[in-house]
Amino acid sequence: MTAPDGPRHIAIIMDGNGRWATQRGRPRLFGHHAGARRVREVVRACPDLGVKYVTIFAFSTENWKRTQVEVAGLMSLFRRYIAKEARALYDENVRVRFIGDRVRLDKKLLNLMDELESLTEDRDGVNLTIALNYGGRDEVARATKRLAEDVKNGRLSVDAIDEETLPKYLDTYVLPDPDLVIRTSGEARISNFLLWQSAYAEYEFIDTLWPDFSADELARLVKSYGKRDRRFGAVKT
Template structure:
């Protein structure tokens, strides 16, 4: 059972050291969690969806301004068809059942990724949720759906190349800022910290451009067990890091 936030120790650095503005999470471990419970894979994904709701609540309560959740990667389309269909059903149910509550809490929803691979119904529901929440400003919750970092970079490069070929862009003006504006995350701050659960220690094609200077935190907890106390550990770990951005060594 999740501990109430009042009973959690305040993360080191909250107040004294700024809380990270943008936390990005690779939500890993649903399948292993289900296997340990002796339950079907979709049981783990359902529990993972509840953990995502807890993460949003914790981010709001701790004062995080941006939260990006890696919900479904471009590689996940290769999974069994029934699993993919089940994940899409969970997405539909989540938007239908919880969007009113999220909006009431000040959540502005944004979805990044290749929407062309989504069916018309899913795209329509996402667009509706984004439109309904567009005026909220307490926290931006970004869902990376059908998302791959390399694909995003390739799309941005193609977009800039097409603009240059059409004469709308001087190739000499393409710098890091111009490239960032061509990404699906345009207008978003880069993540201050990227978290991965389940004990795995890799980025798995997530925010490859944006995460260039992000702090990395790897947690030995399967995603369905993630709660506010684990979020507090992320903030504690971040508060203990010295961010140098390559300015000096040693």
């Protein structure tokens, strides 16, 4: 199986905001604000690159371990970003979805998320998925609980469970699996991001800090992906 010209679905671990700010003698939240602005540039670049789906890792289930000041600042940033960008995303034909565990998020943020999903549900351009309070292991655990409830209540037979069944219970059940996962900032870890979905994804670990990531660099990575031979375990004949 040979790679297409480019990836249909790109997932991004947006790392390096804090370091970017520290290098400039600014607080970490300054970097997060700069990183949020970078999202718009990347999403705008996708249609010309043939990218239909973009999933970004905004806040992980582990990020609650950060200082109370940083966490509060990030939650405020998310609220401001959604409120500020909602109309632009709609006008640019972007459909927005959120994945992750919503239980721990505050009511105002949840309302804004629901409103943005509803506002853009008929958009048919780029599909932007924002992973907020998301962790791959947490997602699989929550999916397994839902699956077990269906078995318990007679809606699903144990014999019917296979590797095609569990994905229907994941947060990403309406999305194709990512073709390319990009992590910025020089770290070579997947950090609990889309563990099930990325089983056959290609990875790019780059040194660029997220606030410095550009549409040109995205285009370079998309072009590089197109040169890869993706066999999914098969032998090329």
